[in-house]
Amino acid sequence: MTATITTPSTSTRHWYLAPPDARSGLGDGAGADGPVALVDAHRSLLPGGFSTSLAFVTRQGDLLFGDAARAARRGTDVLRYTLPGGPGGPVVLIYDPGQIKTVMTADESIAPSATHQSPLAPIVGPDSVLTSIGERHRQQRALLLPRFHGKAVAKYQQSIERATDAGLRAWPVGKPVPLSDIAHAITLDVIMSAIFGLPDPSEATDAERAMRTAILRLLRLSTTPFATVTQLVNARREDPVGLLKLVLAGVDRAVYRVLAERRAEPGSTSRDDIMALLLAARDTDGNPLSDSEIRDELMTLVLAGHETTANTVAWTFERLTRNREVYTRARAAALGGDEPYVEAVINESMRARPVVPIVARNLLAPFDFGDVRVEPDTTALVSILLLHHRDDLYPHPFEFNPDRFLGTRINPYELMPFGGGIRRCLGAPLAMAELQTVVGAILRRVDLRTHDRPAEKPRHRNVTMIPARGGIVVADAID
Known part of the structure; x- marks a missing residue:
């Protein structure tokens, strides 16, 4: 058996190779100084937003960590997308526990599930x-x-x-x-x-x-x-x-x-x-x-x-x-x-x-996420992956550390598997x-x-x- 673990380089473009002591730059108000190379992750030059749609299928984590890091530098944690071939209309992605609770507890008449748009449908x-x-x-x-x-x-x-x-x-x-x-x-x-x-x-x-x-x-x-x-x-x-x-x-x-x-x-x-x-x-x-x-x-x-x-x-x-x-x-x-x-x-x-990194709701009424107003007929994607890697919720989020769940009461809007x-x-x-x-x-x-x-x-x-x-x-x- 091997006694030590080799730490991946911090220059990796992939979120899953980030070293255990890296910060994600999400949720701590300090901007993006976690796996910084993710901020520069390239996108293929396909027209009309199709590159983003393809990235959601092939390398979703890298895309979201990179975009969230950019957003953190601008002082926001709400991402906006246009996804040809995906949900119809505008899309926002959220990963703040308070914002997630607002959407998840909203009446179904204004925020029904979007599972009819799911690839499983x-x-x-x-x-x-x-x-x-x-x-x-x-x-x-x-x-x-x-x-x-x-x-x-x-x-x-x-x-x-x-x-x-x-x-x-x-x-x-x-x-x-x-x-x-x-x-x-x-x-x-x-x-x-x-x-x-x-x-x-x-x-x-x-x-x-x-x-x-x-x-x-x-x-x-x-x-x-x-x-x-x-x-x-x-x-x-x-x-x-x-x-x-x-x-x-x-x-x-x-x-x-x-x-x-x-x-x-x-x-x-x-x-x-x-x-x-x-x-x-x-x-x-x-x-x-x-x-x-x-x-x-x-x-x-x-x-x-x-x-x-x-x-x-x-x-x-x-x-x-x-x-x-x-x-x-x-x-x-x-x-x-x-x-x-x-x-x-x-x-x-x-x-x-x-295993399920995103869930979705259709927003049929206006929603305010901090300083960001989302208009009706928008699909809200809840990124469970990003939520689970917020620095303010889980210090050293890329470290595998079960101790963080010992003797604690789990908040259902902070851990959402x-x-x-x-x-x-x-x-x-x-x-x-x-x-x-x-x-x-x-x-x-x-x-x-x-x-x-x-x-x-x-x-x-x-x-x-x-x-x-x-x-x-x-x-x-x-x-």
Whole structure:
């Protein structure tokens, strides 16, 4: 094992390579003297703002840190953009906790969610809890929320532990492995158990196994270079086109096959799983949900329910293996039952590498952000990434330091890995239960090799920020 960590040069153009003692220059009123080279990050010379739109897809972090540093020099922390192919109309980006709270707590009649403009919208469909707004969203959330809280989460614990054990037993020793692959297999089995009530994956039907395979194929394709082009082609579309339409057709066939199988199953609506809940649900007129409505909900729950959790696991160990002292302490904490420190490690990972780096609201009324007035019909982007790297909230924001979350009460508008307000991720309690179990088990049972290689580049996929190489790690031994 390597005892020291090599500090990257301060001349880097990339935010994720900033040294641990660097300042971001955000939120401290002192201007931009953090990773200063980011201020000079170049943009390709494409017409009409398309270079900025492309940068949002390919190198969002570098773009935002550079622009925020420039803005800090001018004494503002509100960024304005025009994004061809993105949200229609003007765009502002905010990362001040007070301004974020104002938007997140505003009535939906003046600041509804902008998820219908999300790159996920053509994938999960218009009837999803993710893309709906207003009364429909409130009804969907009220229907699903009990399945992700309290006793319901406790019921999933056995599935989490079983899936984690299976994932660790399949982990090869002595070989570089993308941890996201292992984590995806674990978290997908957990959310499939929650949705279909399967006590063991071996008891799945052919239709359910086919759906799992189709979803995994969709996820693998989303990491290819075609994914970026596909995302731009499908921007602001409600229905998918091109390659995305072709891939989703296969997924939809598998989903509808499972739905038909479950509808034909005697007593299916008496089961205690999410699919049974959706099959038994009625709308305000007393009508059952259509197959397309249930499909949209299932796609949201399956994709969002494991994608973000799996990549949080990958980011956590991408960070830990590059910070040997923290890894050693975290492993001792897991072995000694110190759950608060393990939770602090998870919180610090979600702060440093938020898997969902931006959420959005449509501003239908004027908003004042400090001295900046934003007119109606503006899209407000909340940069969770920049919020999590403010010097005034997190001293030495580029340092991986779980101690900052020990013995503190977390402000929900200063740490926002699950979003905020009434749109906060409804699966957050299940995700935290999974993270504590999976991260704790890996710390206890796997001896990972630490090193001093540079941080993995973040890759932006749809609405997520993931490790470009999947969080490559090497296990020296597995218990």
